[in-house]
Amino acid sequence: MQLMGIELLLKGNNFLRMLSGLWVAVRISLVSVILSIGLGLIVGALMTVQNKVIKTVMRLYLEIVRIMPQMVLLFIVYFGTTRVFGINIEAELSAIIVFTFWGTAEMGDLVRGALISIPRHQYESAEALGLSKLQTYLYVILPQTLRRLIPLSINLITRMIKTTSLVMMIGIVEVLKVTQQIIEANRRTSPNAAFGMFATVFMMYFIVCWPISLLSKHLEKRWSDR
Amino acid sequence: MSIKNEILKIEHLHKAFGENVILKDFDLSVKSGEVIVIIGPSGCGKSTLLRCINGLEDIQSGKIYVDEQPVIQGSKDLYEIRQKIGMVFQSYDLFPHMTVLQNITLAPMKVQKRKKEKVEKEAIELLSRVGLADKKDSFPRQLSGGQKQRVAIVRALCMHPEIMLFDEVTAALDPEMVHEVLQTMLELAQSGKTMLIVTHEMSFARAIADRILFLDEGELIEEAPPEEFFTSPKTDRAKKFLQTFEYSKK
Known part of the structure; x- marks a missing residue:
C-alpha cells in the first residue's frame, strides 16, 4: 500500500484507541514522576547524611536500580509477588511501583549531587542570621x-516516559500494544501498516516529550539570569 | 572609657580539631560599643574564634557568653543568641536566588517575625546609607564584590545585632573595592556598634580599633591600644609579625 498504513488511523475508532493507549503510558509516567520527585528529595537528603548504615543502604539501593533492567523489576513485582507472597498487584500499580522505585533512586542521586554542590557558606551564613x-x-x-535539579531531572522524566513502552510486557494495553493490535487485526487489508503506524507512535512520544524539554530550556534560561 | 555593659565574655576557651589545637585557654571581655581588631599570622585561630562565638564551631572547653547568655552549640537558645550576633564572612555569602532586598529581609521576617513593610523600609534606609538603595532589586551576581560585602553588612545589621563579627571581609576583594567596604565599617564603628574584626589591613586596624589583639598559634600574645601596638609592640612575635608588612631595599 502506498499509504504505509496511515489510513488505518481513520478506520473505526483506531486513532482514539491509540490516544487512550498513550494516556495510559502518560498516566503511569506522570504518577511515577511525581512520586519519584517527592521521594527523591527525601532519598537525596538521606544520601548526604554522614551515618554509615544509611549511606550503605542508599548506595546499595542505587546500585541495584542501576544494574537491574527495568523489565526484570517489572516481572519480579508483577509475576513474582503473586506466587511468593500471595498478593495480587494490578499491572498498572506494578508498573507505577517499579517506575517509582527506579525514579526515586535516580532522582535521589541527582538531588544528592545538587545538594552537595551548594557551597558550605550558604548554610553557614543562613545559620549565622539565626535561621x-x-x-x-x-x-x-x-x-x-x-x-x-530541573535540567537534570528533565532527562530522567523523558526517559521514564519512553520506558513505559515496556509495560505491555506485563499485559498493560498502552499505546504500543494498541498499535500492535491494530496492525495485527488489519494484517490482510494493510500488510505494510507497521511502518506508518509505528511512525505515528514515534510522533506521539515526541509530542509528549518535546514540550517538557522546551520547558526545561525555558526555566534554565530564566533562572540563569538570577 | 566609661563603664559600659559587658556584651561578650570568653573564659578559658579551648578549641581543637582532633590533635590540632587552635585556641588555647583564651580569655576576652568586650564592652558595649568597643571595636576590637584581631590580627595575627594565618592559621593563628582568629577566624575560628569568631566562628566559635556564634556557635558555628563546637568548643572543647571553656565558656562563651553573649549578653550574659551562654553560647552552646546544638542548644535551642543558639538561634536566639545568633540574632544578637551579626556576622559577615570572607566569601560572598549572599543568597544567589534572591534579590538584594529579599536577602536582607529574609531573616528579620522569618526569624524575628517582623512586618514586611517595616523591614523593607528599614532595609532601604540602611542600603541608602551604604549608597546602594538603587540596587535593591538586583541579584547578587549583578553586583561587584565590594557591593556584595556592603549588602552582607546591611543584611546582618537589619537583624539589630548587639555585636558584629567581621571575618576578613575584604580578603577576597580587588584593592579598589576594599576601601568602600572598610569605609562602611568605619562609619559603623563611629555610630557606636560593638565590633570584632579579623583583618589583614593594618592601617585600617589602626584607624578603627579601640583595642588590638595579637594572636599567634592560638594564644593571645599581646593586647594594646592601636597606637601603642603599632609604634612600640612589646613582644618579639608581634614585632616580627609587623615587620612582614614593611618593605625596604637591602
Missing part, C-alpha cells in the same frame, strides 16, 4: 537545589 535548620533548607538550600 533554624528547617528554615535554612526551606528558604536557602532547597530553592537553589531545585534550580540546579
Whole structure:
C-alpha cells in the first residue's frame, strides 16, 4: 500500500484507541514522576547524611536500580509477588511501583549531587542570621537545589516516559500494544501498516516529550539570569 | 572609657580539631560599643574564634557568653543568641536566588517575625546609607564584590545585632573595592556598634580599633591600644609579625 498504513488511523475508532493507549503510558509516567520527585528529595537528603548504615543502604539501593533492567523489576513485582507472597498487584500499580522505585533512586542521586554542590557558606551564613535548620533548607538550600535539579531531572522524566513502552510486557494495553493490535487485526487489508503506524507512535512520544524539554530550556534560561 | 555593659565574655576557651589545637585557654571581655581588631599570622585561630562565638564551631572547653547568655552549640537558645550576633564572612555569602532586598529581609521576617513593610523600609534606609538603595532589586551576581560585602553588612545589621563579627571581609576583594567596604565599617564603628574584626589591613586596624589583639598559634600574645601596638609592640612575635608588612631595599 502506498499509504504505509496511515489510513488505518481513520478506520473505526483506531486513532482514539491509540490516544487512550498513550494516556495510559502518560498516566503511569506522570504518577511515577511525581512520586519519584517527592521521594527523591527525601532519598537525596538521606544520601548526604554522614551515618554509615544509611549511606550503605542508599548506595546499595542505587546500585541495584542501576544494574537491574527495568523489565526484570517489572516481572519480579508483577509475576513474582503473586506466587511468593500471595498478593495480587494490578499491572498498572506494578508498573507505577517499579517506575517509582527506579525514579526515586535516580532522582535521589541527582538531588544528592545538587545538594552537595551548594557551597558550605550558604548554610553557614543562613545559620549565622539565626535561621533554624528547617528554615535554612526551606528558604536557602532547597530553592537553589531545585534550580540546579530541573535540567537534570528533565532527562530522567523523558526517559521514564519512553520506558513505559515496556509495560505491555506485563499485559498493560498502552499505546504500543494498541498499535500492535491494530496492525495485527488489519494484517490482510494493510500488510505494510507497521511502518506508518509505528511512525505515528514515534510522533506521539515526541509530542509528549518535546514540550517538557522546551520547558526545561525555558526555566534554565530564566533562572540563569538570577 | 566609661563603664559600659559587658556584651561578650570568653573564659578559658579551648578549641581543637582532633590533635590540632587552635585556641588555647583564651580569655576576652568586650564592652558595649568597643571595636576590637584581631590580627595575627594565618592559621593563628582568629577566624575560628569568631566562628566559635556564634556557635558555628563546637568548643572543647571553656565558656562563651553573649549578653550574659551562654553560647552552646546544638542548644535551642543558639538561634536566639545568633540574632544578637551579626556576622559577615570572607566569601560572598549572599543568597544567589534572591534579590538584594529579599536577602536582607529574609531573616528579620522569618526569624524575628517582623512586618514586611517595616523591614523593607528599614532595609532601604540602611542600603541608602551604604549608597546602594538603587540596587535593591538586583541579584547578587549583578553586583561587584565590594557591593556584595556592603549588602552582607546591611543584611546582618537589619537583624539589630548587639555585636558584629567581621571575618576578613575584604580578603577576597580587588584593592579598589576594599576601601568602600572598610569605609562602611568605619562609619559603623563611629555610630557606636560593638565590633570584632579579623583583618589583614593594618592601617585600617589602626584607624578603627579601640583595642588590638595579637594572636599567634592560638594564644593571645599581646593586647594594646592601636597606637601603642603599632609604634612600640612589646613582644618579639608581634614585632616580627609587623615587620612582614614593611618593605625596604637591602
